[in-house]
Amino acid sequence: MRLGTLRVAGSDAVGPADGSPRTATVAVRVDDDVAVEIPGFDDVGALLATTGWRATAAAADGARHPRAALAPRAWAPPVLRPSKVVCVGLNYRHHILEMGRDLPAFPTLFAKYPEALIGPYDPIVLPSVAADAVDWEGEVAVVVGATARRLDEAAAADAIAGYAVLNDVTMRDHQYRTTQWLQGKTFEATTPFGPWVTVAEAPLTGELRTVVDDEQVQRTPVEDMVFGPAALVAYISQILTLHPGDVIATGTPGGVGHARRPPRYLQPGNTLVTTVTGLGELRNDVVAEG
Template sequence: MRLATLRTTSGTIAVRIDGDTAVEISDVTDVGALLSDPAWRERARVADGARRPVAGIADAEWAPVVPEPAKIVCVGLNYRNHILEMGRELPEYPTLFAKYPEALLGPYDPIVLPAVAPDAVDWEAELAIVIGATARNLDEVDAAAAIAGYSIMNDVTMRDYQYRSPEWFQGKTFEATAPFGPLLVTTDEFELGGILSSTVDGERVQQTPTDDLVFGPARLVSYISQIFTLRPGDVIASGTPGGVGHARKPPRYLTPGAVLETAIEGIGTLRNTVVAGG
């Protein structure tokens, strides 16, 4: 299945995307709320609410696919080519940090350059793993079963703030900077291996198969579940491949007017225009 969250005049609504039609899942405000129901798969499958053509949905109506996850766990240095690009050795364990829900944007919302940090804003295309069942101390087999599906996130990063200290967090969770969506594609309809890419003004800047991950989805869920409980609707941003602007010589960053597109084969495309902050 393909699921999404749409904005309405009275809030948000979860929908199932059937080809070119969006079908409302009645009385469910968003995909995160849907996943909190242990019977979410059947509830989404049989939903027969109001229908509308996908082509008629305005860009501004698409919300982050899970608008308010309780946890967003991010993974650094998890694609082999990016690790080598940054001059590091392959890690023995995942590098983890956090992002807050306030950082999330809809898949077509503008990225507003922060007024305090407008000059070193970088792109990081990522496969997002969305949790569909409570996960605590799971082995990799059970961890895989706890994954609801996959989406796309761009972990837009303020590099100057990131490197103010050895901890990356402060450059990674600026408010309204991380587009997320447009869909959650359930595990039965998605396999690793498709191309993850990003483009800036039509120029391809990242392109890597999603199976180049050092730590795959089940391994990440298993490892993180040993530290704390993952719950339905939580999100893991699994890391970015090579091609980030900060690693280029000279560095290249996002500027007002740029159009950033982030795509994963089998899921879709984020498209976000960069605008100057106030």
């Protein structure tokens, strides 16, 4: 089962001063050729916060949207405002070893804020204050489906709602201004996420690929993670409570632009495509601010 969030024009939405309807959102179950509204839920996060969300989603029979008729930008981030986005660095074995580093004993964690998230087909706008060293980082996103506090790995696995695709687009100049990464990682409206949450029904497998224009720049099996999804949920839950709809970005493999010689960064006119086998694809045009 796949769960997404659509932008729809709703007459019951409070519109701008000129009286025109504003864009509202609605959670949907994504079937093969149609997206079915799940009435009463503005996004997947709101759905996950309810008891029995799987059954609710499976039984939903709201308005039907043929997928072929949907504009790409009708798709919003699946979770609009997670209470937290926890990100993981240095989490792919091959990438760590090729850099000559030892495998970490514990996950490297940092944060991103909800304002950073954009839809799976929204443009990535290069901010004028940090447009010179903008890098790609294709990742798997874990979406939490139950309250998680001090769980072991078995319980943590049960707390995972599913997986999505995310690209942790990073402003390298700001990231390395100090020893703390936050300021380079959470620029507003720069992190594509989606296109939907694929509900966890089997262990995570597949291949992560990132393409800039027609060039493949990242390609790695997701099984190469040092800390898998359940291990990350269990570890983070020792530190703080994870809530339904929270997102964990599980780290990126080798192939980022900053590590190339010479470095390569995103430029206006590029198209960034991020895919994970079985989870879907992000496709984002890169544009200059203003």
